[in-house]
Amino acid sequence: MILEDKKKAFIQLGLFLEQFTAQPYQQNNSVLFNDLFFDKMERLMDQLHESNSWFKRPQLEFAFKSWSNALTQENLDKWLAPYDLSNEKLKTIGLILAGNIPMVGFHDVLSVLISGNKALIKLSSNDELLIPLVLDYLGTIEAELKNRYKITKEKLGNFDAVIATGSNNTARYFDYYFGKHPNIIRKNRNSVAVLNGSESKEDLLALGEDIFRYYGLGCRNVSKLFVPKGYNFDAFFESMFVFKDLINDEKYTNNYDYNKAVYLMSNFNILDNGFLTIKEDTSYASPISSVFYEYYEDLETLKNKINSDNEKIQCIVSNQLIENSVPFGSTQNPALWDYADDVDTMKFLLSL
Template sequence: MLQNVKKDSFIELGKFLSQFSLDNSQQNDAVQHNDRFFEAFETLLALSQSHNGWFTKEQVYFAVNSWATALTETNLDLWLSRYDFSKVETKTVGLILAGNIPLVGFHDFLSVLISGHHVLVKASSNDQHLIKFLANYLIVIDKKLEESITFTDGKLENFDAIIATGSNNTARYFEYYFKDKPSIIRKNRNSVAVLNGNESQENLVNLGEDIFRYFGLGCRNVSKLFVPEGYTFDDFFNAIFAYQDVIHYEKYANNYDYNKAVFLMSNFKLLDNGFLTLKEDSSYSSPISSVFYEFYEDLETLRNRLTNDQEQIQCIVSNDLISHSIPFGQTQKPQLWDYADGVDTLEFLISI
């Protein structure tokens, strides 16, 4: 029953978020507490880029709309039906959240609360306003949640388990510091796309969404292309021309200019269309405004490599060339049951 009560609160939150769109936000009289929260949230969304220069209105509204779509009764029921929460003993779970994209840590926040635990949140300074606003809305919906939600700006203390997200360097610190606690420690991951030259124009346009959404800052953004020997990028460049406006954002443009200059000074061969560089490179992690590519001889060898490197990879995009791959254009639209790093967060929370 506890999950049902909390589920209802998140359904109400989803209804609240569904009122907001980039072009035409509209109040729905059936949504609770609009008198207190609607205009305040619109103001916060308008200010988001002043809090974090990467959080443009388009990107923030996309994140909000994604959560509005996810937080429906149908989705929550489908997600939660897979688990038995009957033996959960309430613990306090610490969260150390990333701040690379808007509301990136909200899934962990949701998971801890919906599983019956208390959450102790250390939000990133790059994304601390949105999640606190949504937490306040939830508390007004259900006053009992106030006992279950705590934010801290200081050192995490008095917790029973931890979910921490950071770089590979910070992950080593987390693993040492939290070695005596049940934990999920997330490291750097990147996403890749596997092409065979038979992709449609629509596929390649959608691949641009996987590359440019959130300016490529997320672990689900495609940062590496695998293409067959002899592949030419003409169709790819024609398709992604639709995303050319990305260069008008100053922070992205600065990264484009800087990274291109670094590559050229190092005498690297580049393909360039004026807002994205392509560089042949075996690494998975490309800098902002650049995508790496690598040629493959046969798909079976590539499948084996991707399997061996799975701890470095978040998503694989293809037209079913690789098993369990994601369709083009869908990397930034995960379902509630699409867990980061493939680690089932709810299963972990039930077990602690």
């Protein structure tokens, strides 16, 4: 397959997904194969919520919007410009995908297919319906792509390399089984925000998006705040209040009630606004409905700490207080070239 044909297929996928970013969903007559897939996607969105109660329509719509924004000619050209994609190696790449947020593993699938390789995909049980439909759509747009992927429920075998995403515990399993093969193995990471008290209300509202989108389940969700000594959380809590309707979600509420009860029974000092608790803690991974915070004395010391903990951190959010930080509100809209764990997936695939 030539690269331009693969690009066109993914651009069409972006246009297809764009139809499902806001209700009522409207068919775009210029989108190919809507007669086969539009109603199927609408029905699937109901099934997704039944199979994974975190996958509610607003979260699905946000994910589709993110992907439709990413899969454009301009973005694909910019992403792929540094790489030599003139030869297809057709290596088989085993993919073990996460399923904590909708389509979270799709970037790996995209990278394998567009690099000229084949994907042997093991889906997460938490997201085993959406990616197959997306791949079916791609294969209908470009028939050759149907021969470039296979979904399996069996133990991975007959592969040339592996990209596996999981927890710190599963990473040890991955290391044991796949360590002899070229691999990318991803572990737990969390995202942090660095505040200095000068943030505007708009900044803090956007930070709420970084915290609460996908209920805080993603590695790009902010789960930890670094704040200066004496920081006043009043403005933070005031801005978070626009997300108060989360407490009407039964599953979120169950997590909030449980985690708050654990903190109180353990005599931890917490701040609470009725749907979010914040707790002083040196850890990075806070539970759902809770955010940890830690005081810092000066930015230079904090920069050194963040550098030393680099392997635990996915994104840093700030008003340019920290090098390579991203703006408030942007963590869940990564560009195609924003690789997980800062590991260049395309470079890895093309080196095989």
